[in-house]
Amino acid sequence: MISVQNLTKKYGESIVLNIENLEIPKGQSFGLVGNNGAGKTTLFSLMLDLIQPTTGHIVNNGVQVDTSEAWKPFTSAFIDETFLIGYLTPEEYFYFIGELRGRNKADVDSLLAGFEDFFHDEILGQKKYLRDLSKGNQKKAGIVASFIGDPEVIILDEPFANLDPTTQIKLKGIIKDLAASKEVTVLVSSHDLIHVTEVCERIVVLNKGELVRDIQTSKETLKELEVFFGG
Amino acid sequence: MVFGALYFMAVFLGLGIGAFYIIERQGWGDPLLVVNRFMIYYLVGDLYIRYMLQKMPITNIKPLLYLPINKSKIVAYSLGKTVVSFFNWSHAFFFVPFSVVLLVEGYSPVGVVGWHLAIMALFLCNNFINVLVNNKDNVFYMLLGIFSLLGVCQYYELFNITDYTSPFFNTLYDLPWMAFLTWGLLIALATSAFTYFKRHMYLDAGLAGKKSMAKTEDYAWLNRFGNLGTFLKNDIKLIRRNKRSKTAVIMSFFFIFYGLFFFTGAVEAYDGPVWRIFAGIFISGGFLFSFGQFVPSWDSSYYPLMMSQNIRYREYLTSKWYLIIIATLATTILASFYIYFGWDAYIAVIVGAIYNIGVNSYLVLWGGAYIKTPIDLTSNKKAFGDKQAFNTKTLLLTLPKLIFPLGVYALGHYLISPTAGYIFVGMAGVIGFGFRNKVFAMIEAIYKKEKYKTLAAYKQKA
Numbered sequence: 001m002i003s004v005q006n007l008t009k010k011y012g013e014s015i016v017l018n019i020e021n022l023e024i025p026k027g028q029s030f031g032l033v034g035n036n037g038a039g040k041t042t043l044f045s046l047m048l049d050l051i052q053p054t055t056g057h058i059v060n061n062g063v064q065v066d067t068s069e070a071w072k073p074f075t076s077a078f079i080d081e082t083f084l085i086g087y088l089t090p091e092e093y094f095y096f097i098g099e100l101r102g103r104n105k106a107d108v109d110s111l112l113a114g115f116e117d118f119f120h121d122e123i124l125g126q127k128k129y130l131r132d133l134s135k136g137n138q139k140k141a142g143i144v145a146s147f148i149g150d151p152e153v154i155i156l157d158e159p160f161a162n163l164d165p166t167t168q169i170k171l172k173g174i175i176k177d178l179a180a181s182k183e184v185t186v187l188v189s190s191h192d193l194i195h196v197t198e199v200c201e202r203i204v205v206l207n208k209g210e211l212v213r214d215i216q217t218s219k220e221t222l223k224e225l226e227v228f229f230g231g
Numbered sequence: 232m233v234f235g236a237l238y239f240m241a242v243f244l245g246l247g248i249g250a251f252y253i254i255e256r257q258g259w260g261d262p263l264l265v266v267n268r269f270m271i272y273y274l275v276g277d278l279y280i281r282y283m284l285q286k287m288p289i290t291n292i293k294p295l296l297y298l299p300i301n302k303s304k305i306v307a308y309s310l311g312k313t314v315v316s317f318f319n320w321s322h323a324f325f326f327v328p329f330s331v332v333l334l335v336e337g338y339s340p341v342g343v344v345g346w347h348l349a350i351m352a353l354f355l356c357n358n359f360i361n362v363l364v365n366n367k368d369n370v371f372y373m374l375l376g377i378f379s380l381l382g383v384c385q386y387y388e389l390f391n392i393t394d395y396t397s398p399f400f401n402t403l404y405d406l407p408w409m410a411f412l413t414w415g416l417l418i419a420l421a422t423s424a425f426t427y428f429k430r431h432m433y434l435d436a437g438l439a440g441k442k443s444m445a446k447t448e449d450y451a452w453l454n455r456f457g458n459l460g461t462f463l464k465n466d467i468k469l470i471r472r473n474k475r476s477k478t479a480v481i482m483s484f485f486f487i488f489y490g491l492f493f494f495t496g497a498v499e500a501y502d503g504p505v506w507r508i509f510a511g512i513f514i515s516g517g518f519l520f521s522f523g524q525f526v527p528s529w530d531s532s533y534y535p536l537m538m539s540q541n542i543r544y545r546e547y548l549t550s551k552w553y554l555i556i557i558a559t560l561a562t563t564i565l566a567s568f569y570i571y572f573g574w575d576a577y578i579a580v581i582v583g584a585i586y587n588i589g590v591n592s593y594l595v596l597w598g599g600a601y602i603k604t605p606i607d608l609t610s611n612k613k614a615f616g617d618k619q620a621f622n623t624k625t626l627l628l629t630l631p632k633l634i635f636p637l638g639v640y641a642l643g644h645y646l647i648s649p650t651a652g653y654i655f656v657g658m659a660g661v662i663g664f665g666f667r668n669k670v671f672a673m674i675e676a677i678y679k680k681e682k683y684k685t686l687a688a689y690k691q692k693a
Contacts, residue, residue, distance in 0.1 A: 048539045052683050072541040083536040085465070087472040087608065091447045099461040100540045129445045129472070131609070 001026040001153060001185045002047065006056035009042055009209075017042045017209040019056075024187070026152070029179035031200030031217075032189040033225065038206040040189040041079065044157050047187075048077055060153060073101070077155035078142040086131030090123045090141045093130055094148065101149030108148060115144050118170045135162045143171070154178070155187045160195050168195065175199045193229070197222045240324050247328030251336065263333060263346075267400035268393045274353060275378045277322070281361040282371055283478060285318050286610070292432070306428045310421070313358055322354050338404075345407025350400075352413035359420040363427060458543065462550035469529060470522075470554075473608035476529065479521040483558065486517025487566050490580065494572040504649060507576070508640040508656055511583025512591070512633065514566050518558035519587055523595035524602065526551045527678070531605040531689040538686060544675040548596060555592045559584055575649075582653045582660075586636050589660030593670040594632050600677040603688035635659075 004022035008015060017039040024030050032040050045051045047058055049065045057064050060071040077083065085093055098108035112124065122137050123144075130138060139162050146154055159175075160168050176199055178184045190196045196203055197217055205213035205228060213228060215221055254262040295305050313319075330347045334340060364370055384390040403409050450467065453460040470476045493510035513520075522529075526548075530537055537547075563584040569576045636656050643652030678685075 048535075050535050050538060050683075050686055069541070072539065075539070077539055079535065082533055083539075085533045085536070087468060088465075089445045089447045092468070096461065096465055097540070099458070100542065127445050132445070 001028075001061055002187075003059045004043075004056070005059070007043075007046065007053055007058060008055045009039075009046065009051065010054045015209055017046070017206075019043070019211050022204070022211065024185060026185055027179070027182035028202055029175065029186045029200045030188070031196035031203040032187065032206065033191070033193060033196055033203060034189075034206035035229070037208070039209040040206060041157055042209075043206070044077070044079060044155050044187070044189065047155060048075070048079070071153075073149075074152040075155070076101075076146040076149065076151040076153070077157075078139075078146040078159070079155070079157040081138060081142075083142050083145075084130050084138055087129055089129055090126070090133070093141060094145055097145045097148050101151075103149050111148060112144070115147075115174075118144065118167065118174065120167065136164060136167065139163060140167065152183065153185045153187070157189050158191065159188060160190055160192050172199050193222060193225045197225065239321060243321060243324035244328060247325040248332060250325075250329055251332040263338065263404060264397070264401065266329070267404075268397040270350070270400045271393060271396040272378070272382065274357060275374075277318075277354065278357050278361060279375060281318050281357060282364070283481070285313070285316060285358075285361060287362065287365050293434070296432070296434075302429055302432055303425075306425055306432065310359075310362065310424060310428065313362060314355065316358070319355060319358055323351075326350060341407045342404040345410045346400075346404040349403040349410040349413040352410065352417045356413070356417050356420050359417070359424045362424045363420070458546045459549055459553075462547055463553065466529075466550050466554055469608070474610060475606060475608045476522070479525075480518065482521045483517030483519075483562065486520070487514055487562055489517075490514045490566070490569060490576070494569060494576045504644055504652075505637050505641050507579040508583060508586075508636050508652075509633065511579035511581070512587060512636060513583070514569070514580050515559050515563045515584035516587045516591060517562060519555050519591055519595055522558070523551070523555050523592065524599050525604070525606060526596055526599040527685070528599070528602060528604055528606045528689075529608070532608060534686060534689045538682060544678050545671055548671055548674060552592055552596065555595070556588055559587050559592070578653055582656045583636075585657045585660035586663075587660075588664065590636075590663035591632050593663070593667065593674075597670065597674050597677070600674050600681065603681075603685050605689045605691065 002022075002024040004019050006021075007017065007019045009017040016037075032043065034040050042051070046053055047060065047065065049069075049071075052066060057066060059065070060075060063071040065071050085096065088096065094108050094112060095105055098104065103111075112119075116124075119140060123133075123141055126133070130141060133141070139159070143156060143159055146156065156175075159171060163171060172195060175186055175188065178186050179199070179201065188196065188200060201217055203213070203215045203217055203221060203225070204211060205215075205225070213224075215224065250266065251262045254260070254265050259265050292305060292309055326347060330343050333343045381390070381392045385392065403413070448468065450460075450464045453464050453467075456463060470480060490510040490513070493506050527534070563580060566580050567577065569580055636659065639655045639659055640652040643649075643655035
């Protein structure tokens with residue numbers, strides 16, 4: 001589904017990302033881990049064509065992302081609060097994203113109904129603008145918005161950060177369900193090794209922009225990662 | 232802001248020196264009395280501008296709270312910071328030269344000094360009043376309404392508030408010791424601001440951001456515009472729900488009155504016929520200039536979202552363009568009171584509006600594509616512009632916006648007749664209208680070309 005070729009990103013002299021080759025097949029749940037500055041967000045930003053690669057390119061479902069925009073209809077993401085429109089209520093935000101992705105109000109409503117449990121009565125009907133919600137609740141809204149319009153690729157940067165324990169557990173369930181369908185490719189980055197090993201079939205470790213581990217998740221994976229980061 | 236500040240400093244300085252002689256030559260009476268008569272409006276106007284623009288000290292307090300500094304010090308420091316703000320000392324550029332001229336012209340030195348000190352205290356009082364009433368919109372708009380009404384009453388000679396207030400300001404000169412009273416008032420206000428802040432220095436009290444009750448709004452009637460409607464709905468919410476955009480709308484409202492300088496003959500330099508077109512463009516173009524030039528910066532805080540969604544730039548632009556057109560038409564109708572100054576004046580407004588719709592509406596959007604200043608929608612910081620907004624490309628684009636129509640009018644006016652001048656400018660607007668698709672395609676290309684630079688620039692928070 002996603003293919004990364006000879007991708008580098010330099011700022012001045014410093015190389016922040018250097019990935020020779022990375023193939024992510026359709027339907028895979030893909031985890032990205034690494035310390036701060038490892039290049040996780042840079043890689044995701046490159047996948048969304050928000051920054052330009054210095055060399056190389058990314059192909060998403062046959063579309064080279066920095067030359068064509070045809071990847072947009074089947075790709076969605078929640079990276080950070082710049083993916084939220086602060087002056088809208090969550091409902092308005094969902095409908096707006098829905099309209100951009102060709103879904104009417106009824107479509108969005110039926111999707112949202114499935115997330116009632118995840119929202120825990122803190123998102124819908126709150127008479128609050130997104131900018132006035134807590135960080136965790138903003139994140140919930142952003143994550144669910146990325147599910148609107150049946151995307152085939154979903155990119156979530158640090159989805160577990162700022163969420164309360166109950167919501168973290170629910171989110172793990174949601175991501176597992178998505179992955180189980182084998183229709184959706186989910187890309188997740190996280191600092192929490194336990195969460196990624198639980199939800200991702202495959203885990204890639206970035207360190208200072210380089211791909212240093214590429215692991216098919218098994219029982220030993222968590223240990224292996226702990227050794228890597230602990231040492 | 233630097234440009235704005237320099238401009239106001241120059242204007243104030245000029246007025247400070249010139250005001251005395253202008254008033255004297257025009258035969259309006261004793262300059263000091265005239266200034267005193269309008270002092271109440273000056274003070275209220277000052278308060279209004281402060282309320283809209285002066286940044287409150289509380290915003291930077293939070294990180295200091297848990298440091299080992301006692302609260303009184305923090306409050307004193309932040310209030311002290313407001314005292315040295317531009318909003319206080321800028322008035323010195325008017326009052327210092329004005330007082331010097333008064334002394335030169337033989338007014339009593341003690342009286343002038345007393346008056347000067349008293350007025351200074353009153354402006355500082357405004358500073359603390361503003362701190363105290365900050366974010367109390369109801370009180371503020373009520374006061375604003377009352378004073379606008381009083382102003383209108385005075386203009387139509389129904390009721391003159393200055394009859395009651397000017398004796399007070401005159402007394403400040405006649406009885407210089409009165410200055411102590413105003414300084415006493417200042418100290419009282421400063422103390423109450425101090426205690427108020429100290430008492431409310433908690434995250435959930437004085438330092439809490441204002442949260443408004445949100446209502447989900449549908450604007451279902453806009454659905455008939457399809458994809459365009461999606462953007463229109465969002466843009467209307469953008470304008471209605473953010474401080475910064477509301478300021479832009481209020482500013483554009485004041486542009487309507489800009490023409491009074493031209494059509495009343497108040498400023499001699501503006502009496503030439505060509506200036507009428509200049510006025511016409513500004514009167515109907517307030518929103519166009521204050522809102523339009525910052526497209527797409529209005530969406531800067533969520534630009535990465537927009538760029539990763541399947542957005543058709545054409546519809547995005549068209550939505551902003553419609554808003555500009557609607558605002559231009561609305562202001563043109565509101566400006567119909569210029570008929571009072573003769574049909575000639577209003578025709579200039581209408582012709583200006585046609586040019587704005589036909590030509591300037593694209594030019595501002597075009598220029599906006601080069602302005603990569605992120606906008607913080609929730610604050611009025613930099614509402615008066617920003618040095619990044621002045622680059623060569625945008626400056627070059629102001630030429631066709633303002634100078635070209637003046638030239639076209641002059642051509643018709645001096646070669647044929649004033650009517651021909653109006654027709655020429657109107658024609659330019661109509662012709663420009665036909666180029667809409669071409670210009671939009673060009674702006675789209677710029678958006679695409681500048682995408683990464685724009686994203687990077689918006690990442691640097693305002």
